[in-house]
Amino acid sequence: MNKESYLAQIRQLLQNLPEEDRERSLAFYAESIDDRMEDGMSEEEAVASLESPEEAAKSILMDTPLPALVKARVKQRHMGALEILLLVLGFPLWFPLLLTLLILELTVYLVAWTLVLSLGAVVLALGLSAVACIIAAVYCIFKGGLGLTLLGLGACLVLTGLTILLGFAAAGAGRLAIRLGKALVRGLKSLLIRKEDKA
Amino acid sequence: MDIQLKRGMLDACVLAAIQDGESYGYQMLKDMKPYVELSESTLYPILRRLEAARCLTVRTAEHNGRLRKYYAITPLGLARLEDFKREWKELLSIYRFVTKEGHE
Numbered sequence: 001m002n003k004e005s006y007l008a009q010i011r012q013l014l015q016n017l018p019e020e021d022r023e024r025s026l027a028f029y030a031e032s033i034d035d036r037m038e039d040g041m042s043e044e045e046a047v048a049s050l051e052s053p054e055e056a057a058k059s060i061l062m063d064t065p066l067p068a069l070v071k072a073r074v075k076q077r078h079m080g081a082l083e084i085l086l087l088v089l090g091f092p093l094w095f096p097l098l099l100t101l102l103i104l105e106l107t108v109y110l111v112a113w114t115l116v117l118s119l120g121a122v123v124l125a126l127g128l129s130a131v132a133c134i135i136a137a138v139y140c141i142f143k144g145g146l147g148l149t150l151l152g153l154g155a156c157l158v159l160t161g162l163t164i165l166l167g168f169a170a171a172g173a174g175r176l177a178i179r180l181g182k183a184l185v186r187g188l189k190s191l192l193i194r195k196e197d198k199a
Numbered sequence: 200m201d202i203q204l205k206r207g208m209l210d211a212c213v214l215a216a217i218q219d220g221e222s223y224g225y226q227m228l229k230d231m232k233p234y235v236e237l238s239e240s241t242l243y244p245i246l247r248r249l250e251a252a253r254c255l256t257v258r259t260a261e262h263n264g265r266l267r268k269y270y271a272i273t274p275l276g277l278a279r280l281e282d283f284k285r286e287w288k289e290l291l292s293i294y295r296f297v298t299k300e301g302h303e
Binding site: 025027028029032034035036038039050051056058059060062063179 | 266268
């Protein structure tokens with residue numbers, strides 16, 4: 001395969017991406033082929049040493065943001081009358097299923113963040129209580145006597161310790177939630193791309 | 200291998216390939232080849248990701264009558280590389296403990 005037909009095949013596979021994205025990706029592969037030829041390979045060898053156009057296109061698509069991917073996917077379908085009829089008739093079936101899947105993903109993500117938020121709220125409450133205790137202890141130095149002052153100081157120390165400990169837990173949970181979100185988006189993307197291969 | 204872990208390692212490889220001066224795609228792949236063999240399809244998304252994260256900058260220059268893109272590391276990219284080295288130092292010491300001889 002020569003350079004022209006290699007690039008043409010990728011262009012064909014990416015035809016629904018915005019032109020700017022597509023041409024920038026193609027320029028990268030064109031530059032690679034040119035550099036290999038400058039390094040002493042023939043045009044055929046240079047192309048053969050790259051991945052197949054399908055693989056190249058797939059990795060470019062995996063790198064495309066989800067909204068652009070969905071748009072590209074919708075544009076790609078050229079449907080016959082029968083397909084449209086089936087799609088319309090099947091609407092009560094596929095729409096709830098699709099909606100369920102999306103809502104399920106969203107729910108999992110939201111639940112994760114709810115946990116993070118409630119942990120954060122607990123941390124905030126503990127921190128505020130610690131501050132309140134130290135204020136109370138200072139007040140007791142003048143008004144309440146030694147016993148109450150020590151009690152306030154002790155409570156403040158315990159609360160501060162708990163705040164720091166749970167603070168770490170909350171930060172860790174936040175990082176996990178972010179990773180979960182990324183994994184969910186990746187899952188959706190590969191769902192879209194795999195279907196594209198079959199089409 | 201854990202996908203997140205591998206990503207971080209490849210990002211560091213690419214940054215390391217330009218830490219001593221700017222370079223272009225094919226040259227970077229050749230420099231990395233003795234250590235890790237990457238393909239264009241792996242390199243391209245990494246470069247875009249690192250550019251978006253401002254770890255490197257891209258400039259287009261003419262070379263032999265065609266255009267070629269050159270990638271240069273930024274202070275942010277250098278800092279990222281230092282983080283990577285520090286983290287791996289820790290991991291390596293854990294690894295040495297796990298694999299050391301004479302465990303009961």
